[in-house]
Structure formats: C-alpha cells, structure tokens
Amino acid sequence: xxxxxxxxxxxxxxxxxxxxxxxxxxxxxxxxxxxxxxxxxxxxxxxxxxxxxxxxxxxxxxxxxxxxxxxxxxxxxxxxxxxxxxxxxxxxxxxxxxxxxxxxxxxxxxxxxxxxxxxxxxxxxxxxxxxxxxxxxxxxxxxxxxxxxxxxxxxxxxxxxxxxxxxxxxxxxxxxxxxxxxxxxxxxxxxxxxxxxxxxxxxxxxxxxxxxxxxxxxxxxxxxxxxxxxxxxxxxxxxxxxxxxxxxxxxxxxxxxxxxxxxxx
Amino acid sequence: xxxxxxxxxxxxxxxxxxxxxxxxxxxxxxxxxxxxxxxxxxxxxxxxxxxxxxxxxxxxxxxxxxxxxxxxxxxxxxxxxxxxxxxxxxxxxxxxxxxxxxxxxxxxxxxxxxxxxxxxxxxxxxxxxxxxxxxxxxxxxxxxxxxxxxxxxxxxxxxxxxxxxxxxxxxxxxxxxxxxxxxxxxxxxxxxxxxxxxxxxxxxxxxxxxxxxxxxxxxxxxxxxxxxxxxxxxxxxxxxxxxxxxxxxxxxxxxxxxxxxxxxxxxxxxxxxxxxxxxxxxxxxxxxxxxxxxxxxxxxxxxxxxxxxxxxxxxxxxxxxxxxxxxxxxxxxxxxxxxxxxxxxxxxxxxxxxxxxxxxxxxxxxxxxxxxxxxxxxxxxxxxxxxxxxxxxxxxxxxxxxxxxxxxxxxxxxxxxxxxxxxxxxxxxxxxxxxxxxxxxxxxxxxxxxxxxxxxxxxxxxxx
Numbered sequence: 001x002x003x004x005x006x007x008x009x010x011x012x013x014x015x016x017x018x019x020x021x022x023x024x025x026x027x028x029x030x031x032x033x034x035x036x037x038x039x040x041x042x043x044x045x046x047x048x049x050x051x052x053x054x055x056x057x058x059x060x061x062x063x064x065x066x067x068x069x070x071x072x073x074x075x076x077x078x079x080x081x082x083x084x085x086x087x088x089x090x091x092x093x094x095x096x097x098x099x100x101x102x103x104x105x106x107x108x109x110x111x112x113x114x115x116x117x118x119x120x121x122x123x124x125x126x127x128x129x130x131x132x133x134x135x136x137x138x139x140x141x142x143x144x145x146x147x148x149x150x151x152x153x154x155x156x157x158x159x160x161x162x163x164x165x166x167x168x169x170x171x172x173x174x175x176x177x178x179x180x181x182x183x184x185x186x187x188x189x190x191x192x193x194x195x196x197x198x199x200x201x202x203x204x205x206x207x208x209x210x211x212x213x214x215x216x217x218x219x220x221x222x223x224x225x226x227x228x229x230x231x232x233x234x235x236x237x238x239x240x241x242x243x244x245x246x247x248x249x250x251x252x253x254x255x256x257x258x259x260x261x262x263x264x265x
Numbered sequence: 266x267x268x269x270x271x272x273x274x275x276x277x278x279x280x281x282x283x284x285x286x287x288x289x290x291x292x293x294x295x296x297x298x299x300x301x302x303x304x305x306x307x308x309x310x311x312x313x314x315x316x317x318x319x320x321x322x323x324x325x326x327x328x329x330x331x332x333x334x335x336x337x338x339x340x341x342x343x344x345x346x347x348x349x350x351x352x353x354x355x356x357x358x359x360x361x362x363x364x365x366x367x368x369x370x371x372x373x374x375x376x377x378x379x380x381x382x383x384x385x386x387x388x389x390x391x392x393x394x395x396x397x398x399x400x401x402x403x404x405x406x407x408x409x410x411x412x413x414x415x416x417x418x419x420x421x422x423x424x425x426x427x428x429x430x431x432x433x434x435x436x437x438x439x440x441x442x443x444x445x446x447x448x449x450x451x452x453x454x455x456x457x458x459x460x461x462x463x464x465x466x467x468x469x470x471x472x473x474x475x476x477x478x479x480x481x482x483x484x485x486x487x488x489x490x491x492x493x494x495x496x497x498x499x500x501x502x503x504x505x506x507x508x509x510x511x512x513x514x515x516x517x518x519x520x521x522x523x524x525x526x527x528x529x530x531x532x533x534x535x536x537x538x539x540x541x542x543x544x545x546x547x548x549x550x551x552x553x554x555x556x557x558x559x560x561x562x563x564x565x566x567x568x569x570x571x572x573x574x575x576x577x578x579x580x581x582x583x584x585x586x587x588x589x590x591x592x593x594x595x596x597x598x599x600x601x602x603x604x605x606x607x608x609x610x611x612x613x614x615x616x617x618x619x620x621x622x623x624x625x626x627x628x629x630x631x632x633x634x635x636x637x638x639x640x641x642x643x644x645x646x647x648x649x650x651x652x653x654x655x656x657x658x659x660x661x662x663x664x665x666x667x668x669x670x671x672x673x674x675x676x677x678x679x680x681x682x683x684x685x686x687x688x689x690x691x692x693x694x695x696x697x698x699x700x701x702x703x704x705x706x707x708x709x710x711x712x713x714x715x716x717x718x719x720x721x722x723x724x725x726x727x728x729x
Binding site: 162 | 280
C-alpha cells in the first residue's frame with residue numbers, strides 16, 4: 001500500500017510556486033493590484049483561469065469580464081490572493097482523475113464554491129484577514145494528495161473498507177504516521193504560503209486542536225463547510241463524501257449557527 | 266457507497282447532510298447490486314456521522330432497504346443515533362414505521378439472527394407495551410436475558426444500577442422483523458429458535474448454508490429451541506428428517522427442546538427419533554449437564570467422523586490462497602511476508618507457544634477452511650492498520666484478527682472467481698489459544714505452510 005517512500009517521492013515531485021505567480025503574489029501583498037495584473041499577463045494559463053473563474057455564475061456578472069486589471073480590481077487583494085492560490089493548486093491536480101470521479105470543471109467548481117462559502121462565513125464571523133480568507137484554498141489539496149497516493153490501491157482499500165469502516169485519511173495515518181492534512185502543510189511550506197493557512201487547514205481535519213481559540217473556531221467552521229459541500233450530489237458521486245472522517249462532535253456547537261449562515265431550514 | 270459487513274450485519278455509513286437530492290447519489294446501481302448479493306441477516310444505515318437529515322433523504326434509504334428486505338428477508342433499519350434523531354425519525358414515520366431502529370450497533374447485534382455473542386443481561390424499556398414485549402421476545406429467542414422496565418420511572422430507577430446489566434436497550438424499535446430463524450452459538454452448540462407453525466416455509470427461513478458450514482467447521486450439537494412451536498406438518502417433518510441424515514454423516518446430533526405434541530402427531534416424534542433426533546423438555550437438561558453435553562458433542566468442536574481428504578482441485582488452488590494471505594499482510598503492514606516451507610500433514614504447532622488463531626470457511630464450487638495461527642505479537646502487528654491506537658486488549662486483537670481473515674476470504678473469493686470458481690465465505694472464527702484451534706483441525710490432513718513475517722513464523726493451514 002502507501003509507503004513512507006511513496007510519500008517522500010510525492011512530496012519531492014511537487015514543483016515550487018512558479019516565478020510569475022510569486023511575483024504577482026508579492027505585488028498583491030503590497031496592495032499593488034495594477035502591477036500584479038501586469039505581472040500576471042505573462043502567464044497565459046493563469047489569465048485564462050482567472051477569466052473563467054470570475055465569469056462563473058457564482059460571481060454574478062452580467063457581462064463578460066476579461067481584462068486582468070479589471071479582474072483583480074473585482075477580486076480585491078484578499079480575493080486575488082485566494083484565486084492565485086487556487087490556481088497554484090490546480091497546477092498540482094491531475095489531468096486524469098482515477099480514484100475520485102472528478103474532472104477539471106468539477107474540481108474548479110468545488111474550489112469556487114468553497115471560496116464563496118468561506119467568505120460568507122468570515123463575513124458572519126466579522127473576520128477580515130487576507131491569510132484567513134486564503135486558508136480555504138489549501139483545503140482541496142487533501143483531495144489531490146489522496147488521489148495521488150491511493151489511485152493505485154483502490155481495490156485494496158475497497159476490500160479493507162468492506163470489513164471495516166475506515167477512511168483514506170486514517171489509513172494513511174496508520175500506515176505512515178502522517179495524514180492528508182500533514183501533507184497539505186508540507187505543500188504550503190514548499191509554496192511559501194503563510195504559516196497560518198497551514199495551521200487552519202490542519203485544524204479543519206477535526207483531528208487536532210490548537211491553544212488559539214480563533215484558529216480552533218475557524219477549523220470547526222472549515223470542517224463543517226467541507227462536509228456541507230461534500231454532501232452535494234456531484235461530489236458524492238465523485239466519491240468525496242467518505243474519504244475523510246466527519247467529526248460530528250467537533251462541530252456540534254456551531255451547527256445551528258452554520259445552518260443559519262447557509263440559510264438551511 | 267458500500268455496506269461494511271461484520272457479523273452478518275451490513276451497515277452503510279453516510280456522512281454529513283442527507284436529503285432527497287443527494288441520497289440517490291450515495292447508492293449507485295452497482296452499490297445496490299452488490300448489496301443484494303451480500304449474505305447478511307440485517308442491513309442498516311448508521312446515522313452516527315450524519316448531522317442533518319430530512320424525511321426525503323431517509324425515504325430514499327427506506328425504499329432501497331425495503332426492496333432488499335423483500336428479496337433477502339432480512340431486518341432493515343437505522344442505527345447509531347441520539348435522542349433528537351430518534352424523535353425526528355419517529356415523528357417522520359409516525360404511522361408508517363415498518364423498519365427497525367437500534368440506538369447503537371451493539372444493540373442491533375443483540376437482534377441479529379446469527380448471534381455469536383455470549384448471553385447478555387439486558388435492561389429493556391419502550392413506552393409502548395407491545396414494543397417492550399416484542400423486544401424482550403426477540404432477545405430471549407436470541408439467547409439473552411431481558412429485564413423489562415414497565416414504566417419510565419422504573420426504567421430510570423433500574424438505570425441507576427447500570428452495572429447490573431450488560432447492555433441497556435432504549436430508544437429502539439422493532440419494525441417488520443426478518444423471517445430468518447434466529448441462530449446463536451453457546452460454547453460448541455448451535456441453537457436455532459423456531460416458533461409458531463413449522464411448515465414448508467422452514468426451508469426458506471432456515472439458513473442451510475450456515476448450518477452446513479457449521480458442520481464443516483466442527484460443530485456437532487445442534488439444538489432446536491422449540492418452546493414456542495405450536496405444531497409441525499409433514500413438510501417440516503421431512504425437512505428435519507433430511508437434516509438429521511445429513512448430520513449423521515458428520516456424527517453430529519440434532520435435538521429438539523420444549524416441543525409439545527398436542528397438535529403435532531406423536532408418530533412424528535417416534536420417526537424423528539429413529540432418524541437420530543433427540544427430544545428434551547428443557548434447555549438446562551442439555552446445557553447444564555456436562556456429561557450429556559460431552560456425549561452429544563457440545564463440549565468440543567472436534568470433527569471426529571468428518572475427516573474429508575484434501576482433493577486435487579483444492580491443492581491446485583493453494584497458491585491463490587497463499588497469495589491472498591501474503592498480499593493481505595503486505596498490504597496492511599507494508600512489510601514482506603515470506604514462505605518458509607509447505608507440506609501436506611496434520612497441523613503442527615508448538616502447543617506451548619502463545620498463539621492466537623483465526624479461521625474462515627468457504628463453500629461453493631470448492632469447499633474447505635483456511636486457518637491462520639499467529640504468535641500474539643505478530644497478530645497485533647499484522648492488524649495494526651485495523652486496530653489503530655496501540656492496544657493490548659486481547660478482545661480487540663481477536664476482533665481485528667477476525668476482520669483480517671475476512672479480508673483474506675474476500676481476496677480468495679475474487680482470486681478464485683478469476684478462474685471461474687465460485688465460492689462463498691463464512692463468518693470468521695477466532696481462537697484465543699492453540700488448544701481451541703486444535704480441537705477443530707487436529708487429525709485433519711491439510712497443507713501447512715510456514716510463513717515468516719517480521720522475523721517470526723506463523724502458520725497457514727488449508728484443510729477440508
């Protein structure tokens with residue numbers, strides 16, 4: 001099954017963040033959105049990604065938006081950072097999914113959906129922080145890592161799961177001492193993402209706790225949001241509903257509030 | 266989503282939010298077909314990790330479970346819920362609750378038709394008198410000792426002394442129950458609970474595959490708990506006569522306990538006695554009489570007459586069995602297991618060694634049994650992936666070992682299917698000592714393969 005060596009090999013092959021992206025992020029961090037847009041022009045794939053994203057119905061624009069400075073202007077500094085991290089993650093995602101029944105548009109939709117819902121939650125919690133807003137972008141890395149490590153072991157895991165209720169994250173931890181969220185942390189480090197992002201995503205696993213009450217609270221909300229999204233039909237069909245364990249007790253005290261934010265009756 | 270099967274109970278484990286739009290996505294056509302092929306007594310949906318559900322969502326599950334019940338005649342329902350969820354389900358299906366509700370999986374196991382649990386003292390409460398009685402009757406049929414609280418006040422009082430009970434059954438509802446004959450194992454005796462009118466339907470409700478396998482793995486005493494039988498007709502009589510002659514081949518004994526002959530012809534009794542079936546008035550006459558128990562074969566699971574020879578077909582498939590074992594160990598430990606040697610012989614184990622063992626039977630195009638005997642430490646290492654946190658609990662290790670041989674059984678089944686050999690696998694059986702294993706396999710010729718894992722040897726034994 002998955003070995004320490006296969007984990008090391010996977011981590012080693014993760015590319016560092018592209019130079020253009022790093023520069024663009026640096027401009028965004030300085031609040032220089034026009035400069036960031038100019039810099040991003042050099043990456044055609046990034047341009048196409050951003051154009052597709054902001055023209056999704058979830059952004060609600062009537063006319064097509066295609067100019068990069070206009071796109072960055074719409075997104076703002078927090079939104080732009082978030083979208084750039086999403087783009088980095090999309091570079092890591094496989095061209096052909098095997099373990100999960102995902103494809104590029106569906107994965108893209110999941111990213112966009114998580115971003116929007118996370119913004120909604122942060123607004124509700126009165127939190128306005130660029131890194132916290134961007135933390136959600138790292139979460140789908142757990143899906144990409146799971147796909148990469150387990151795609152060759154689908155039948156073995158299915159056999160194991162026919163006699164034992166056990167999820168991929170737990171299997172990985174028991175085999176290697178590392179779980180999918182530890183792997184996300186390593187990716188964040190390699191991509192030089194702010195440390196706070198990695199901490200929040202680790203807490204979103206529901207397996208860990210922090211001494212910091214705010215980070216714990218964010219971990220809870222992110223954990224529940226993840227399973228709220230994973231309970232949607234297309235993601236259930238893709239096999240995302242049970243690759244992680246949902247810790248119902250971990251989110252019990254925010255459940256009612258979450259349902260009210262999501263306007264579920 | 267596939268059901269996880271343990272002790273003949275299949276359980277779906279959905280997570281998150283369940284509504285009418287997403288539940289159909291949880292169960293693909295392949296999932297439904299795979300579920301229909303399961304050899305189980307009960308099919309449940311666990312609500313442990315479900316934070317939100319509505320009636321539309323549950324309706325989809327109920328429809329699927331009901332379809333499967335009509336085909337497999339099994340118990341269906343939901344389990345693993347809290348009070349709030351129980352009240353919500355009860356309200357949703359106020360006038361139409363025809364499935365069962367079990368507060369926990371452990372409670373559900375008390376009601377499973379094929380029950381290998383020790384007899385348990387159970388405190389029972391349900392506000393409805395008819396439910397209280399139904400629950401108590403089913404528990405009793407499954408060999409447990411129910412204590413019914415007649416009022417909520419009495420229940421709360423008794424609950425104060427929870428240590429007096431092995432388990433407390435509350436917020437549990439028995440809907441349309443399965444039509445399978447309840448089966449339990451006490452020591453080395455298999456007890457079937459039969460009731461009402463015994464007629465031609467007995468051949469549908471009696472799990473003959475389970476019975477045959479019990480004979481194969483060495484059970485020699487089969488008791489029909491017939492206190493609640495009103496009468497028996499000629500079809501049922503023929504069924505039992507055939508069962509008796511099949512049992513004779515294995516030197517096994519069939520007994521009826523508590524059967525009265527007010528409405529059943531006395532001649533049936535004489536004829537069944539001629540077939541070798543014995544009749545007793547009370548269960549205690551057998552179970553509490555050690556000498557009689559030994560004489561009838563219920564004190565050990567040794568197979569005395571059934572020394573069936575290994576055949577060429579089975580030996581030809583030996584590499585597949587060994588592959589399945591070795592690859593399962595490698596899959597679960599990421600360590601290599603190697604073959605040290607193989608020979609056809611009686612099982613040879615150092616009786617002084619502290620081994621634990623597990624076996625699984627298979628039947629169909631070919632039949633036999635695989636037994637694995639491990640040193641304690643190796644069993645623990647082998648099952649680490651299933652055990653999770655480090656544990657020294659013998660019970661947990663034994664439990665994981667049973668899951669482990671179940672996985673091997675699953676692999677054997679699929680490897681044999683590649684060669685168009687169809688087999689079904691039985692429930693795994695575990696042994697806490699070498700002596701217990703030897704009682705089953707001693708004197709039987711088989712192929713013993715010594716395997717090495719992590720520097721220590723363990724034994725693979727394939728026999729019939």
